[in-house]
Amino acid sequence: MIDHSGIDKLVNGYTPPRVVEVTDFAEVGEAWRCPVLVPNTDGPGEEYFHAGTVLRLHGDEHRARRRAMSLLLSRRGHQTFRDRWLRPTANSALADVLRTRDADGVARMDLANWGKRVNQRLASALVGLDRATTEEGADELIALTAVVSKIRPHSVEVVLYGFSADGDDVAEGLAARQRVIDTFVTPALERREALVRQVKAGTLHEDDLPSDLLTLIALGVSPEWNDRALAAREAFLLLGAASHTTSMAMQWTLKELFAWFDEHPEDLSRKTDPEFLLRAGQEAMRLHPVVPGFTRGATEDVTLAGGTTIPRGDVALIRSGPPSLDADVYGPDAHEFNPHRQVPAGVHPFGYAFGAGPHMCYGMPIVMGAQGIDGSLVYLLEVLLAAGVEPDPDAPAPVLDGTHGRYVEQRHGHSFPVIFRAQP
Numbered sequence: 001m002i003d004h005s006g007i008d009k010l011v012n013g014y015t016p017p018r019v020v021e022v023t024d025f026a027e028v029g030e031a032w033r034c035p036v037l038v039p040n041t042d043g044p045g046e047e048y049f050h051a052g053t054v055l056r057l058h059g060d061e062h063r064a065r066r067r068a069m070s071l072l073l074s075r076r077g078h079q080t081f082r083d084r085w086l087r088p089t090a091n092s093a094l095a096d097v098l099r100t101r102d103a104d105g106v107a108r109m110d111l112a113n114w115g116k117r118v119n120q121r122l123a124s125a126l127v128g129l130d131r132a133t134t135e136e137g138a139d140e141l142i143a144l145t146a147v148v149s150k151i152r153p154h155s156v157e158v159v160l161y162g163f164s165a166d167g168d169d170v171a172e173g174l175a176a177r178q179r180v181i182d183t184f185v186t187p188a189l190e191r192r193e194a195l196v197r198q199v200k201a202g203t204l205h206e207d208d209l210p211s212d213l214l215t216l217i218a219l220g221v222s223p224e225w226n227d228r229a230l231a232a233r234e235a236f237l238l239l240g241a242a243s244h245t246t247s248m249a250m251q252w253t254l255k256e257l258f259a260w261f262d263e264h265p266e267d268l269s270r271k272t273d274p275e276f277l278l279r280a281g282q283e284a285m286r287l288h289p290v291v292p293g294f295t296r297g298a299t300e301d302v303t304l305a306g307g308t309t310i311p312r313g314d315v316a317l318i319r320s321g322p323p324s325l326d327a328d329v330y331g332p333d334a335h336e337f338n339p340h341r342q343v344p345a346g347v348h349p350f351g352y353a354f355g356a357g358p359h360m361c362y363g364m365p366i367v368m369g370a371q372g373i374d375g376s377l378v379y380l381l382e383v384l385l386a387a388g389v390e391p392d393p394d395a396p397a398p399v400l401d402g403t404h405g406r407y408v409e410q411r412h413g414h415s416f417p418v419i420f421r422a423q424p
Helices: 025-033 059-074 077-099 111-127 135-149 155-160 168-201 213-218 228-263 265-270 274-287 364-368 376-386
Strands: 019-022 107-110 294-298 315-318 389-391 417-420
Touching: 019 025, 025 315, 059 213, 077 107, 077 111, 077 376, 107 111, 111 135, 111 213, 111 228, 111 376, 135 168, 155 294, 155 315, 168 213, 168 228, 213 228, 228 265, 228 274, 228 364, 228 376, 228 389, 274 364, 274 376, 364 376
Parallel strands: 019 315
Antiparallel strands: 107 417, 294 315, 389 417
16 A cells, blocks of 8 residues: 655645555556456546546546547558668668768767657657647647656656646646647647548548557547647647657667677677567566556455455555566576577566556557567667667766666656767
8 A cells, every 4th residue: 555645746636546556466467457446547637648538447438538549550550660760760860970970980868868769750650740840849748748758747646646736837738738738739730630531521531640649640540639738638648658668668678788788799790680679679668667557446346366455445556666676587597688598488577567458558559669679669679780789888878776776867857878880
């Protein structure tokens, strides 16, 4: 049970529900699949960020929305994303860095910032934010979302701590959020609605429509999206999830690989092998949760197989980090990074990074790929390592001690200096 007595973030008299943490490997899997543990928990701030989105739906409503959003990848989506956006965007962004070298021939960059920019442009393409796929528009959107992210709570924070619309910082963040809607979301959606009208009039073939979330919204694939406020929240959710997960997984994987190569130089020859990079990425995602946890409200009394009880009305907080260190599942070195790890049949090598059961993250194919090695994570790792990326020797070494199995807050202002030495 979580003790709220020391929390100083409680606002507007909001009293958080009682929370039971679920951390055992088997119980986490059971909790993800339990039909009476539901994600539509509530709390201040939901109306801005999560209410009504696929993240908060359950049962038949969730299945219907998942079917609607699955069209994002089934309508030529994954190949279009890979060929039109992933490869050109990553290649161009890296080429810009490599062209700008110091007098010693070394190119330097902050990988955290670079990854955020590249992945936000990729996420913008998935959502359909036309303006954000240009250099100028991408800069504008990054600046706005940086302001929004300062006040945007994780879903866990919404449920546990509350959210207040008072204060200058929050007012600034909500104003930036509205500007994103007005400048990026609404014009792009109106363009797609016009294209859909052409399809209905017979002057445009449906195959010529863009392949993105806003097109699905314009087509009315999910009737609930007629609520434009909900449509905007769904767009924000995909924009944040698609950019944050890959960006953080890429950074943690490279930090782990730099340390691994120091200890295992024999694996340097495999640094651009997609299969090796896939396993490395899965290991990093297993060890480094990119969110603090997931909340599920109990609609009935629940007792999990290991004895953990969640009374009706309480909230289960499902953690993905601790079960990833279970030595009975991942071996005696479960707390260590090992890209050669073999896992038992039926166990995901990335642990619970994408959840489990019917609520497993619908964006997983974008990150990991339709066939594992053709997703955004492996491709970004491959192009960076092929170009010779390495940690900046003049910067503090990346910190790994104490991070395994634990969520590490890195939303604001963190950096990861890297270099590319001059080619011989």
